[in-house]
Amino acid sequence: MTGMDEVGRLFNNNELIVAEVLQSAEVMKASVAHLEPFMEKKADDNGKRKILLATVKGDVHDIGKNLVEIILGNNGFKIVNLGIKVTSQELIEAVRKENPDAIGLSGLLVKSAQQMVLTAQDLRQQEISIPILVGGAALTRKFTDTKIAAEYEGLVLYAKDAMNGLELANRLAKPEERVRLTDEIAEARAKKEAVRLPERKPILERVIDENAKSDVRRDGPIFTPSDLDVHILRDYKLSHLEPYINMQMLLGRHLGIQGKVSRLLEEKDERTVELKEKVDEFLVKAKQNQVIQAHGMYQFFPAQADGNDIVIYDPKDKTTEIERFSFPRQTHKPFLCLADYIRPVSSGEIDYVGFLAVTAGHGVRELAEQAKRDGDYLYSHLIQAAALEIAEGFAERVHQQMRDRLGMPDSADMTMEDRFSAKYQGVRVSFGYPACPNLEDQEKLFSLLKPEKIGISLTEGFMMEPEASVTAMVFAHPEGRYFNVLA
Template identity: 30%
Template structure:
């Protein structure tokens, strides 16, 4: 609605919103059909803004001026002992190690825009074709840099320490303004407790070759192949991140709580949580600079742009939290 109402009113040309590249192609097809004067051709109706009554009421609620500095998150959970402190680099991870972590639902429906009735007849054969091509053309350079760091929390801050107990850097996270008033810092021992906690950090990438291959497809107007390979590369990076997160949980000794099947894994039915920068609990992308300083991801070919974007695009970073109550939440309101 922001694009198709607010921007539409001030932009002199035609402006439309597409939720993904496939919808963008459909919009362009409709636009060209209108331009060519094809009978019956028309653009979809503009999206209308919908504000739920309950949401409108909540917006008028008086927010509390102050609340507890810390939520009710447990503070007596065991702190695991990491296998090492500092960082390690792992390169050359075979595709077979993390391909089983691929979220096919997100790939077929989200990235490729396939309907359920063609997933078996179209989606899976295309996936097998692409995986074979990735192997034969050696387009993947899967690598990880990760580490464990001593830390404590203070109010909304997570303070990363050096091995002598001095502050190395700190992250400041938003706190919910109602409900449990959760904040990511709450999942770590407080500075006042006198105990030291541990936080995991990771950056994973499937390398730059696959990005170069997708760019080549785009330049030759092979748009279907481009969209499929690009979507697959993004999901493979996510699969690698899930795979390595499981490795971290195992190293911290909390992997015993992992579910048996992939579906349970993708529903985060395990102890611990992986928070990627830019999401509600840790929205500040500038924090990527702090992670980069700690992990030095250039060792696996990952650079940080001036806009705090990871390059190659098929890379992800994360803060790994071991606390049994850690879960995804919206820091702007109720869980």
């Protein structure tokens, strides 16, 4: 079996493991190099197989786009990777220069999906109509069909993951399949159009009951932090973060193991154990060579609730308003709003909220790029995936320290599993997630905490650079929990 056949087999296998594909792509490197002249020729001859890949303006998401690059690149497509934060202008220039057969657009956030609509408009204005493949965590088929495709002359295809992207790209490359694909898409969209349900009203347009109130207790004890100083945790030891890495996310979501990772490890499932060993090897290497640099910070602020707002006061005098967050309230029972977790202004008592920012992403992009150039695809993906999950683990760790400072430490028998399931007192929410969906609030958090001090910056799309970064707001309220204001 040739390397190419081997990858083909894995792609056709429903039980596919991302890591296996990447390893097999490594095995293939030699044969691909051998085939390259042929592929280039094919690309130049009929111009069918060149794809421009870009993460849209304002977005630094790299890992998803890179997976697509590796997988398509090892399947005979010539990929021109334009990188992250690519503006329409840069894309248009690249289309003119490279004359590709398709464009692949990636983005992590809802804002990036909206940016794809603008990008499609800009391309159309320049009379570009080659097919566009779009993908990203916050993107949906519906948004693609109703919003992005509506602004473009050519085909716009939604890829739910990299394998699906490959399948679509393969179909686009075959003229008769391309016609069939175009027909299928048109038919599916027409069908949906015919049975279209009335659109749900956006959250702000829904009728809001002014008197809606949750039952959250407003007069319980106040948890006062030990200080209101800025705490900076530079070069945090990876060995201290290791227990906080969620292996279900790393091995499951990022490396493609299906099922409960802890159970599979207990049962000594061969593939899971093998991959876990690879992760462990990576972590040993990362600790020795400081491959991952983890920096974090947190601070508590005096605060009060004013209706659905949370007012933040200057830590020095606890009376001067320095920031104000407005949070949406659920339009259905139990009518929760984050402001309910803080003492109201009317109580006359000062309460507290905390903010944190962490990153584990410095230098990761460069290392992943290098590994990709060396043909070490699994390592390239692993370093990015590990950095993302280390950042999330670091947020968990910092949150635990903050609970200690609030005088409400976890019980001695709390397991990491319990922490991942948020079975501690209080709640940690991140802007952009369902209880506080307004990503623009990142700007306010940045003005309060100044995560630039640990090397995190905010893009025009309100995304943090480096990619492996997390921010959060921390509440001590015993009833604090996750909820969704959009549902």
